[in-house]
Amino acid sequence: SRQSPPAEKSFANRGMTLEEDINESNDYYIARDIGIIHKKPTPVQIVDVHYPKRSAARITEAYFKQASTTDYNGVFAGRYIDFEAKETRNKTAFPLQNFHDHQAEHMHKVQKQDGIAFVLLRFTVHGETYLYDASRFLHWYYGQSKRKSIPYKELQEHGHPIPLGLHPRLDYLKTVKDVYFH
């Protein structure tokens, strides 16, 4: 089905900080063979393509599609890693309306295959980013029928805060190691 463009695009002037932090950290991890995590390309439904002579094919009509999975996946120390990342300007709860059923179902299926699934949630006003395991996330996602959200207090209690650094900017694989590797 045709979708609104990803939120990141329509708020480009806001800074895209969490995604930038993750991408920079992923580059850092890949360059050092710490972990191989990539953001998946934005899914696009291509309707029309022009093939001019002597130059690159040009897509002239296409639409944003809803993603059927989360945005990020890869491998870290033999384990499959899968996550979605979002920011909010809300102070008291993390709204879930930008998560989709397909993504929730995908995370659940990943866990059944013994993969590691979580969300990275940033409260921009508090300046805090949490790793929050998919099991707890799915509890909130499926437990509410509308105006879904996760209380800030719940994330403070059961999320794992990821400190901001210089390089990598968001060392979330260190948090993954602390939480999932014993």
Next chain:
Amino acid sequence: SRQSPPAEKSFANRGMTLEEDINESNDYYIARDIGIIHKKPTPVQIVDVHYPKRSAARITEAYFKQASTTDYNGVFAGRYIDFEAKETRNKTAFPLQNFHDHQAEHMHKVQKQDGIAFVLLRFTVHGETYLYDASRFLHWYYGQSKRKSIPYKELQEHGHPIPLGLHPRLDYLKTVKDVYFH
């Protein structure tokens, strides 16, 4: 960098058989929680988007980008799975010109993280599809400077043939299990 469209697109009338077989098999695996493998979206560089009132955002200028990873990845029984799939009409060797350095490097990095990396290679004329481990693939890929290809005989000897079935059409995860899980 701007790229030619993926080979699948420009030869759409040829049938896209291997990709279709894999996608159908992935749907089968996902529906039964056998494994969670997805094809990544085609990477597209979006240059211009129109936002008409009361209808979906329309991408009016975009270009195909070279993929920085392989096309398929996911998780199977706790292991990270990563592969690229290609077909050839050649009978005596599998040409490698449609593989890119980024993909080769990516497979090597996946192996260093203890992920499972391979290619699925189909000889359409012979009607044969092989799972071929990334280590051997990379040997051929990096061992030749031009007109790179893998001899058919090498694939017969060291590839793992995947029989075609009805449902799933290409049970490559069974082959993965035989080859990588002991």
